[in-house]
Amino acid sequence: MTVLQHAAESDGPSLAGRLARELRPQFAEPVILVDPSDPVMGGPSCLVAVCDRVGILKGMCSAHRQQWTEAGRPDIAAWAATAPTLRRWLAEPPRCAVASCHRARREAGLCHSHATRWHQAGRPDPERWVAEGGGGPPLPRTAMCRFPECGLDAEGAAELCEHHRSRWTRNGRPPVEAWLADCAMIGLDRFDLRALSMPMRLEVAYAIQRRVDERRTKTRPDQIRRLLRKLPGSGATSLLERSPEDWNAYLGFSSERGSIERRFLLDAIGYLRDLADGGGWDSEYPRDVWLLRRLGYPGRDAVLRFDRIDPLWLRALTKRWARWRLSTGTALATVVADVRAISRFAESFPSLHRGPQALTRELIEAHLAHLAACFPNPKSRTGQIGSLAGLLRAARQHGWEPRLVAQADLYREDYPRLNAGAPRALPESVMAQLECEENLTRFPDPRGRLLVEILMGTGLRVGDGCKLPLDCLVYDGQGAPYLHYVNHKMRRDAFVPIDADLAEEITTQQRAVLAAFPSPAYLLPRATRNLDGKFPFSPGTFRGQLIEWLRLCDIRDELGRPVHVTPHQWRHTFGTRLINNEVPQETVRRLLDHASHQMTAHYARLSDATIRDQWERARKVNIAGQQLATDAGPLAEAVWMKNNLARAKMALPNGYCALPLQQRCEYANACLTCPVFVTTEEFLPQHRRQLQQTRDLIERAEQHGHQRLAEMNRTVETNLLAIIAGLTTCPGDSCGTCSATSCGCTAQPSYDPEINDAV
Known part of the structure; x- marks a missing residue:
């Protein structure tokens, strides 16, 4: 039984009645x-000035394009300026030359009756004969011709003037009313549905009306003309009598040919089923496959499938959970993933058909083992486990299924340990290629290119970038520009500063959008199915353009391999660059609009590499003035972490303590006599001041006879002299950190007055 028959036999009006x-x-x-x-059914007018039809080929309607081709394809602009209208013959035909006559001209400038008189008079001079009154009294007036806009008198039973009566006769004398209606539509764009049987005619008309109301997809007569010609020969009286697959097979549609007509047919069937089945939760919730457009979610054919969950009790529980999750504002993609995870769980354990009691802890442990084999990636496995845990938690919290076993639950220990992922920031060598102006100009879509610059310059998520509102630019009191966007993940408005160049590009895009759409909502509107600019650029479309752009520009890494770049990597790169440029982490957190410092710390990991690079470039000496070699080998990273931690916890006013924090210092605060003391050039002023203070102490101790105190300070003085000499003397050929252009050394000991004078 078809949906149409079901609707006709059910209580209430039939589908045809509702369509009407x-x-x-x-x-x-x-x-x-x-x-x-009309923005949906119409389009740009034909280039011929006197034509009102839509220009679909070379800027002309199909009829004028055919005439232009037959004329030898002359210059289009010149030809269009002089081409005649397609409706010229609909004007009032020429009248009889006799002034008192209101009939159509036929022979020698005369109507049929006056031509007969003229012949009977021996065909005298026509002009004088007409001027003398036409050979007799005026002809009696009759009813006006029924042809539209024709003011001549009718002749004959068809009530048409002689001119239009001849045309009607040549067309086979059809019913006059139908013929007049056809004539009135000559030269006008139209959907002619008269060949369709009822109720198919109403169904196609309803689909056209819905397309017009949605204002998303162009639906011109020329686009579905072939479909309208083929439907009457199918023998079907309704589009719902056959499945979409059967229609495609009959009509010969494929993805390569007939896609516009095929899409219209699929949309029409969808509109009819929506009308027959109704919309909203009351009608959709009992179904096992939810059409999300009926629940207010965008998308033509997006669905939420529960029919793959065979245990009926689990299917009902999952549907209730999904409805609750959607009502709380949970993202649709998350709910879809959760339902898929429950479907996979149900397919793995047929024993669940026995009822909720079959869901035991033992079965859950078997499911965990199954997931470990199917999802080696701990992050993917965590999502699968989390979906089942969320369903069980909600069922117990709301009392949806009291028959569930209490021990059938998931615990923290059931989740796999997540490995810390590798840094996702792009190498600077790759970023240099991506930021190259020459490569940016090769991006196929201007919207995509602007989005690339926004993502690289602000660290936005790609979804937030695609949905930037048209008025996304704001300025502070000093005139500095900011990008105003909606952080959809955190569900709040956010602002990020941008430079003047990016602000200028955004302003240019705003002007272009306002010129292209009547009332746009987004800075980057999608190019298709978006007649009013109310729908944003698709992240999926952008990702496809990004892949093609990377291939076109031949972006490669340090090893010469083609690079795969995801939009989110620009967010990681943006945060990493800020951290490595010593921007405070709180500032980075606010620029990225993170909710916690823990997330921002994920971007801050690479800042250690920057500090390590500075540490390795510095010349480090110990208390004997000897330069310390840079740690290398397997323990290099561990040694660096030890030193980095010590610097953070035990920094001294004139150096750093390299003693591990777990050990006790035997030298108390006498760090200048400590063998694990390390210092660098930046502390030279402190060393010189301490050297002078130490000499003053030695002098006073000797004056007062305190030889022990003088002896202890002479050790400090010796170490200070060695440290200063080590920090101010270049080791010449052994210098591994300088060059003739960077440090200016001449491989000779530099002169320090204090040291040389003391020596």
Whole structure:
């Protein structure tokens, strides 16, 4: 039984009756005339100035393009300026030359009756004969010709003037009313549905009306003309009598050919099923496959499938959980993933058909083992486990299924340990290629190129970048520009500063969008199915363009391999660059609009590499003035972490303590006599001041006879002299950190007055 039959036999009005009520007068006619200015059914006008039809080929309507081709394809602009209208013959035909006559001209400039008189008079001079009154009294007036806009008198039973009566006769004398209606539509764009049987005619008209109301997809008569010609020969009276697959097979549609007509047919069937089944939760919730458009979610054919969950009790529980999750604002993609995870769980254990009691802790442990084999990646496995845990937690929290076993639960220990992922920031060598102006100009879509610059310059997520509102630029009191966006993950507005160049590009895009759309909502509107600019650029479309751009520009890494770049890596790169440029982590957190410092710390990991690079470039000496070699080998990273931790916890005013924190210092605060003391050039002023203070102490101790105190300070003085000499003397050829252009050394000991004078 088809949906149409079901609707007809059910209580209430039939589907055909509902269609008739839903159709507005414009679409209830067998022939739907098209206003060329309509954004859905119309389009740009034909280049011929006197033509009102839509220009679909070379800027001309199909009829004028054919005439232009037959004329030898001359210059289009010049030809269009002089081409005649397609409706010229609809004007009033020429009248009889006799002034008192209101009949159509036929022979020698005369109507049939006056031509007969003229012949009977011996065919005298026509001009004088006409001037003398036409050979007799004026002809009696009759009813006016029924042809539209014709003011001549009718002749004969058809009530048409002689001119239009001849045309009607040549067309086979059809019913006059139908013929007049056809004539009135000559030269007008239209959907002619008269060949379709009922109720198919109403169904196609309803689909056209829905397309117009949605204002997303162009639906011109020329686009579905072939479909309308083939439907009558199918023998079907309704589009719902066959499945979409059967229609595609009959019509010969494929993805390569007939895609516009095929899409219209699929949309029409969808509109009819929506009308027959109804929308909203009351009608959709009992179904095992939810059409999300009926629940207010965008997307033509997006669905949420529960039919793969065979245990009926688990299917009902999952549907209730999904509805609750959607009502709380959980992202649709998350709910879809959760339902898929429950479907996979149900497919793995047929024993669940026995009821909720079959869901035991033993079965859950078997499921965990199954997931470990199917999802080696701990992060993917965590998502699968989390979906089942969320369902069980919600069921117990709300009392949805009291028959569940208490021990059937998931615990923290059931989740796999997540490995710390490798840094996702792009290498600077790759970023240099991506930021190259020459490569940016090769991006195929101007919207995509601007989005690339926004993502690289602000660290936005790609979804937030695609949904930037048109008025996304704001300025502070000093005139500095900021990008205003919606952080959809955190569900709040956010601002990020941008430079003047990016602000200028955004301003240019704003002007272009305002010129292209009547009332746009987004800075980067999608190019198709978006007549008013109310829908944003698709992240999926952008990712496809990004892949093609990387291939076109031949972006490669340090090893010469083609690079795969995801939009989110620019966010990691943005945060990493800030951290490595010593921007405070709180500032980075606010720029990235993170909720916690823990997330920002994920971007800060690479800052250690920057500090390590500075540490390795510095010349480090011990208390004897000897330069310390840079740690290398397997323990290099561990040694660096030890030193980095010590610097953070035990920094001294004139150096750093390299003693591990776990050991006790035997030298108390006498660090200058400590063998694990390390210092660098930046502390030279402190060393010189301490050297002078130490000499003053030695002098006073000797004056007062305190030889022990003088002896201890002479050790400090010796170490200070060695340290200063080690920090101010270049080791010449052994210098591994300087060059003739960087440090200016001449491989000779530098002169320090204090040291040389003391020596």
